[in-house]
Amino acid sequence: MAGLLLNFRNTMILSVVFAIIMLFAFSQGPHGMDQTYWQAVFRWMHVFFGVLWIGLLYYFNFVQTRKMPDIPAELKPAISKYITPEALFWFRWSALFTVLAGLGVAALRGHVYAAKVLTLGLAGGYDPSDRGFTLMGVGVWLALVMFLNVWGVIWPNQKIALGIKEADADAKAKAARTATLASRINLLLSLPMLTSMAMYQTLYG
Numbered sequence: 001m002a003g004l005l006l007n008f009r010n011t012m013i014l015s016v017v018f019a020i021i022m023l024f025a026f027s028q029g030p031h032g033m034d035q036t037y038w039q040a041v042f043r044w045m046h047v048f049f050g051v052l053w054i055g056l057l058y059y060f061n062f063v064q065t066r067k068m069p070d071i072p073a074e075l076k077p078a079i080s081k082y083i084t085p086e087a088l089f090w091f092r093w094s095a096l097f098t099v100l101a102g103l104g105v106a107a108l109r110g111h112v113y114a115a116k117v118l119t120l121g122l123a124g125g126y127d128p129s130d131r132g133f134t135l136m137g138v139g140v141w142l143a144l145v146m147f148l149n150v151w152g153v154i155w156p157n158q159k160i161a162l163g164i165k166e167a168d169a170d171a172k173a174k175a176a177r178t179a180t181l182a183s184r185i186n187l188l189l190s191l192p193m194l195t196s197m198a199m200y201q202t203l204y205g
């Protein structure tokens, strides 16, 4: 068992196998494998990728960026050459899969729900009973802005800052600052976004 646990890939494979057994057990419930079941499966994938994405955003902001100035110059490359590129790999791809699975959940809840949420409750005319869609829509749009920030600002600038893309020292410093600011914007938006994601289901169904 220790051999298995010391291997990241095998541990993840086993975790997925256990999860698939759980998914199968849930498929034996009242919904069988109807559309609601698949909505639940997409919700599960959505939350997994969301945790991975925002977990790494929090790692960067709670730990790495704050501690970087304290690290002696000769040790900094261990972070910038080994840790950050690997973290950014999981970060940007989990962001993409969070969005895809999230849009999947919305689509599987039906086109009326998806249209209402994506238009902040306005599709088909606004009614005060649409407040839940507005609140959920705000969260979805905050998350979409965060996603565009990851792929459109953070990653292109990190490629320059980390030397994955050639640039002079000046351009590197500028890119590092831009990437940090964009990452801080995502940190700022993350809690209001999560409020919407986590409150909606319980209060509006």
Ligand code: HEM
Binding pocket: 043, 046, 047, 049, 050, 051, 053, 054, 098, 099, 102, 103, 105, 106, 109, 136, 140, 143, 144, 147, 194, 197, 198, 200, 201, 202, 205
């Ligand atoms: C553009 C990106 C996103 C889209 C389109 C999206 C969409 C959705 C949708 C449609 C739901 C279902 C709400 C309902 O019950 O009707 C949901 C729930 C949820 N989302 Fe997102 N989301 C996005 C980003 C995120 C991110 C970044 C996280 C971070 C962890 C996240 C975490 C959650 C959680 C925890 C739930 C609640 C699940 C539940 O209560 O059953 N989402 N999201």
